[in-house]
Amino acid sequence: MPIRHHTPRRLAAGLALLLLAPVAAACSSTSSTASSTASSTSGGSVTVGESTTLSSSIAELGQTALQGLELAVANINAHGGLLGKKVKVVSADDSATPATGASNERSMILNDHVVAMFGPVVSSVASAEEPIAAQYHIPIFFSVSNDIALMTSGFTKYGFQLVPNTVMEPRAAAAYLAHEAGSTQITVGTFAPNYSFGTSSVAGFIQALKDLHVNYKLVSQQFPPLNATNIAPYLSALIAAHPEYVYNAQFGGDLVSFTQQANQYGFFQHTKMIAMYSAQPLEALGSSAPAGAIGFDRAPFWLAGQQGMDGPGISAFISQFKAKYGDYPSAWAIMTYTAAQSWAYGVKKAGTFNGTSVSNALSGATISTIRGPITLRACDHQANVPEYVGVVSSTVDPTYRLRLWDPSSVFIAQPKTIMLTCAQSLALRS
Amino acid sequence: MARFLIEVIGTLSDAGSLFMVAAGLTLIFGAMRVINLAHGSLYMYGAFLMTTFVGASSGLRFWWSIALAAVIVAALGAVMELGIVRFLVGKEPLTQLVATFALFLILADTALHLWGNGARTVVAPSSVSGRFTIAGAVLPVYDLVIIGVAVAVGIGLWALLRHTSVGWRIRAAVDDPEVLESGGVNLRRLNLGVFAVGALLAGIAGAVVTPQVSVAPGMDESIIVTTLLVVVIGGLGSVTGTALAALVIGIADTVGTLVAPTWASTFMYLAVILVLVVRPWGLLGTPER
Missing domain, CATH: 3.40.50.2300 (Response regulator)
Structure with missing residues (x-):
């Protein structure tokens, strides 16, 4: 979805520039202070990453999406993990800035050895992250940002869109x-x-x-x-x-x-x-x-039971979410939960965490999610969600x-x- | 004509809230020579506290909530001054910026923990939440409240600075702190007072604007940049200059919007450049010696 410009930086003129440059510069780094707990694929666990906007006025979108991912992973682990391994989540704030999102993602791939990425809030950040995921053969799931370009001009076989797009x-x-x-x-x-x-x-x-x-x-x-x-x-x-x-x-x-x-x-x-x-x-x-x-x-919790919100476990998910986070799940949380379910399905089907195999397994697949069956159609990896x-x-x-x-x-x-x-x-x- | 009136009232109400925030910042700079980047955080805390105090009710409670929020923000300001800011007086500008930016980040994260990441709103009492019609223009009554509070704050500051002994000392501190201190004035206590008053103004502004905005994380960041612009073109340390500058920025924004909507924010910065080319020390500031 949205591209957010950060605080205006066209701060010209002598004194103004002198005074304001530190603010502008500092603001963009507000949140590269990642809250990541480092871990690796070694020793019985794999790591997935979510770099998203966790601060500023759109923090609610990124934070609740992250909660959806964390709950999904907790449930996967509660059922014995994936292929016998526990799943861990690393997360970082991208301050709605493409450069920060890209560097978070690189660091997660290279340092935390993540096997999947869950996408950001802002479409400009998403379009910066998608090619990097493809470069390292890591599947990336977009469940908040919904620019159609991610699945058309920016298409890669590693990108999947779980949210109704801008068309x-x-x-x-x-x-x-x-x-x-x-x-x-x-x-x-x-x-x-x-x-x-x-x-x-x-x-x-x-x-x-x-x-x-x-x-x-x-x-x-x-x-x-x-x-x-x-x-x-x-x-x-x-x-x-x-x-x-x-x-x-x-x-x-x-x-x-x-x-x-x-x-x-x-x-x-x-x-x-x-x-x-x-x-x-x-x-x-x-x-x-x-x-x-x-x-x-895009996914209203209060319409649980209606088409597209009627998969197995939807009501259990809603009450579990409410109990854990004290609030009903946002659409961002619900869609990110289904993104995590999709990834888990791909891993099981492929029998490996290898990004290319998982992406191939997911292309065209129909996945049973809390929203009901979702197909990630083969031609552009757009989910058929209402x-x-x-x-x-x-x-x-x-x-x-x-x-x-x-x-x-x-x-x-x-x-x-x-x-x-x-x-x-x-x-x-x- | 109707359209023109709508623009004028909208601009004045915008400039009014900007003035309240900027006046606090410039006052603090004037007396302490410290640029407080966490000033926008005080504004945001005023707004968040307001949402907490007003709750679901409206009416009389609305007004005392503004006062309570502002007083708590002033107290928070005093704590900031005692704990951190007083050690920044006389330090390198970069040290001041880094330290107050750290404060900005800490306050932002604390707010996330206290009030969560969602947006909140406040409903103004029905007596001021309606509309009135003048010369065919339909205008929100609440704009008049913001303008009124801003004018009252302006007059209050003017009276404080011009007609009280404390104000005399503050003005003296702006001109020459050393001389003032050698005259037996407790500069530390004066600074503490000035900082608390500056915070109070930010708190009032934050609380008063709540019925017109969504109160959410990020308010601190968006206000501080515009506030710095206002303070710079008004002339650092000049309260009257700040009032003028708030109007200049408000008008530039509105005119920009009308003339070339896609360039509106450029107009604001153009106004800043113009003012600084003609008067590098700001509209009513004095050149540093």
């Missing part, structure tokens, strides 16, 4: 809108920070509206700079255009901030926003969650004590309808 997600949202609007014309606005994930996600959404023949009129497109503190100008421009729907490509804390400010302008009274209103932002927003807004999510869409409820869910989605509104976008065909995916590879 699938906006297509699902557009499909929901197509269903809701029917043939009536709707007015649409978009809002996304001006960086790769934001712009490509918006472009994907517009493309999907066209593909689905939605009768829409684009009335306003806002691309504020990433980390803009004052979004009032963009909000006022959006409000002035009176869109009935606004597609917002923000997520996590940024989406929460937008919602807080937009609430103060009365934005949600006349406009339905379409955004990643998953459990975490809805929990953070509490009573200010905008009822009627359209949310999408995307979930629903309307933010005005009432508190009695089970989870959160304002989630209206149960009757839940729409599950089928993988085959939102995935690119193999031919389309291969065409993007060159």
Whole structure:
């Protein structure tokens, strides 16, 4: 997913430069302070690595993904390990910086002798890590970052994507809108920070509206700079255009901030926003969650039992996760758990930890996961996972004590309808 | 016209919160000649403490939560001053930066442990969370709260510095600490007080902005860079300069957004360069002798 620019470093001008350079330089190293406990493949254990974003405003994504991996590995070990060996996890913070992610990964491969890598939050980091994994013949699993480029222009036989990609997600949202609007014309606005994930996600959404023949009129497109503190100008421009729907490509804390400010302008009274209103932002927003807004999510724990969230052990996993970490598993945790299950399946099938054999075994394989069977299709290693869409409820869910989605509104976008065909995916590879 | 009003109020509210944070930093620099990179952490702690105190309720509790959060942040500042910062006075700038950056990292990790990695929000009391309409523009009432608090802080600082004996001593310390000390003033105690007041301002700002932002890790880092810009172009040590600079940065940001959205952050830095070319010591700073 997102590319996060770090704190601006274009700090020109004499004194300013002098004062600020140390901050900028220091910030990028904030987190190369890895929390890795060194170990190696020798002596009855193997090591897997996860370098991801564990600090800053997107820390929640990386940290909960890491929890998913750790729980998966704990469960593997509880059942006797893999091929008779215990599995260990090393982790490090990439500060959302490609260079740090790449150097973490190299260090894990060369020093910790990891036999598999679990991918980062940020798509720019993911694209830096993928070729390194291929270079050392180590399988790498992307379960948070979801750039389609990882499986097309950046494809390697060692990369696997367990998350709906940047084509699938906006297509699902557009499909929901197509269903809701029917043939009536709707007015649409978009809002996304001006960086790769934001712009490509918006472009994907517009493309999907066209593909689905939605009768829409684009009335306003806002691309504020990433980390803009004052979004009032963009909000006022959006409000002035009176869109009935606004597609917002923000997520996590940024989406929460937008919602807080937009609430103060009365934005949600006349406009339905379409955004990643998953459990975490809805929990953070509490009573200010905008009822009627359209949310999408990649693996919502509260839909356990529904298609794509109905594999063996899903409820046991959720309660185990809650007991261990004190919170329900995020989509990032769930998807990373299935990534670890996939790797374990590949190892068992190949009968070895050898990265090339494991990757070959996984290509085209159908794996039994807590989400049900997942196929990593052979042509581009994209998992056939659905995307979930629903309307933010005005009432508190009695089970989870959160304002989630209206149960009757839940729409599950089928993988085959939102995935690119193999031919389309291969065409993007060159 | 409506659009213009929205921009003006948005800019003022933004500049207001920036001013509160930057005023604390510049005050500390003025008196102690220490650049505190952990100043943004104090702002973040103000916000996190606010989320803890307000809880799910809203109303009167909201207002005393701001005060309580700010006072605790001031106390935290005092501890920082006693434990670390006072030993940095008069040291090499690089030593100061490294030490306060270490503080920044420690405070960030501590916050992760105390408040977790998720975003939190605070709901303002209904009396100030609505909207008002003026000349066709629909504006958030809470923007006025931020502007009001910033103005009150500005006036309070001005009164403190200009009309009290403590303020006189602080100003004297900014000009020439040695002379002040030879005059029998306990400089250490003065510094402790100044640092706590600086922290208090950061704490107030952090607590006051909570209804408009998501309170999450990373707040410390994003605020400190802009704050340093404001302090530098305002003139290190000048509170009035800081107020002006906060406006300059806010306006540059808004104008940039309107004229060339994809270049908006460049506008901010252009403003900094322009100011520094004309006045290398900042808008209202004085050249170092």
